[in-house]
Amino acid sequence: MHNPYQTTTVKILKIEDEGSRSKLFTLEAPRDFTVRSGQFVEISLPGYGEAPISLCSDPSVKNKFELCVRKAGMVTGALHALKVGDKVGVRGPYGRPFPAEIGKQRNLLLVAGGLGLEPLRPAIWEIMKNREQYKKVQIFYGACDENDLLFTKDYDELKKKIDLHITLDKPKGLQTPVACGTGVVTTLFDHVKLYENPVAFLCGPPVMYKFVIKKLKELAFLDSDIYLSLERRMHCGVGVCNHCAVGSFFVCQDGPVFSWAELKDIKGAI
């Protein structure tokens, strides 16, 4: 019988600093590995355990993939101590991705808070690589300060093809690759005119969802036009252990991406 918890051992190909608190790991891809926006892998470091980490790389790159990891617990702490050439275990990818293909028929509004830019990045790169197939795209990105901005080296390229807006909650007055506003991500809704009738993809902390969904509802977005990715504790990744249960959904399998129509009646979903 297939063992759902067996990992594939892969080599770390590259490690770069990403913002002041995260590292971007480039890993060798297991056979037939595919990247879709919002999906995650379980990273295994024997002796430390496993941690679910979102995929953040360009889906068109086939032989390697990237994970952007902030040191926040035991596994991520151990991961930060590794060097190029070291090996990690990986299983997945798991979960239902953002429906990026909707962007071929409808304008898109991507709203990211903090680390929430990571799971959206594969969709952003899919759009960038096939720009002519997609309608108009806006990105609203909020970070704490200049040092927390992720993927800054992408911005020059992004700006050419996507309407990118960044705001900083507590700016330190440092130089940034693009001009940043001040305030939480919802402030952007007061300054920026949205494209016509967009579908929204959200990724960020629960508090961001509360405020952004309120804004979107004021702007008459349908519940089914709002997609968001939920974070939960995960152990098995295959819909059995119940740590990630939200209502009758398992975030690891039925999510992590849900439409607001699916979640709005579930107590404690956000």
Place this chain on the structure above:
Amino acid sequence: MTHAELQKFIAFLMKRGWTVFAPEKRPGEVVYAEVQDAAKVKLISEPPLHSFKRFLVPPEETLFEYEKDKLNEVRDAGIKIPKQVIFGINPVDLKAIVMLNQIFERDPWYQERMRRTLIIGQSLIPADVEHNIFQIKYEEDILEHLQFDIFLEVQPLTPARNASASVAGGPTLSPKGRGAEYFVYTGSEEGQSSLEDFGYEDYEHIAFAGPIREEGFDPMMVKYRDALRKTYKKEIWENDIGARCIECGKCTLICPTCFCFDMKDQPDLVGDGGVRKRAWSACFYNDFSEVAGGHKFLKTTAERIHFWYYHKFVRIPDQIQIMGCVGCGRCAKVCPVNINIFKVLAAL
């Protein structure tokens, strides 16, 4: 099958290398214990406080052994148990097995255990369970919706059916006219062949027809699922049981259907090796929903106890269309603050 024959059959299984676990009456409680002497095996209507659960879903089990960064799957070697017989499981607990069989249908360790397990059910349902709000009675037609290898239908001592009758008595009159103490059913090939190898052929085979009856979904399942899905009664979750529950987790340990688990690594004290384990978890515990950075999605006792009920009465029904509670009442027996699941359900 007479009781003497049954004891001989158990002795036969033991001789063939099976380890047999059977309910045993000890002062103050009934426990599952390994049978040393088949001649002492009895059928007891009072179910063991600790159910069969640990034999199929052990408190802790090794999934992998690792050496540096390589995980080696542990399956046969990890299950360091001989072939086991779990004897005397009543229809209420058999329902829990039906549920677990579905939850773990793709789990190689559970399936391996099941392959090494012979389940012998029996029809005695204790009076307190018969009279709780689920009103579970033994009727022959539930057997096709239960999973077992062998099932012993206890025959009454007199022509009038009396389910709570003792089986220790002398000659009996059976409604099926066989003069036997048990009518024997089989539910698997393994059950059939073990009986035949022993030399007993007077059984009836029942093919498993799935957990759901022809009439449709269990109306109790539908009733509680809909009530819990549609309403949130603050007076129950926050003011009553959420305020009383002390989050000890006893109900999750004792529940035959609670199966939530953690996965964790345990390094050897010396060297680069260790094991990756799976262990029982409880949604009442503080870190059950905690993510990196310390945020907890189940913050209060009320949220946690609601999560426990929601799992049994909504999530499992949504997933597999059967109730995630079998009505055994063990949780109410062990609760130190007298939370009674039947009273909670009645208040929904």
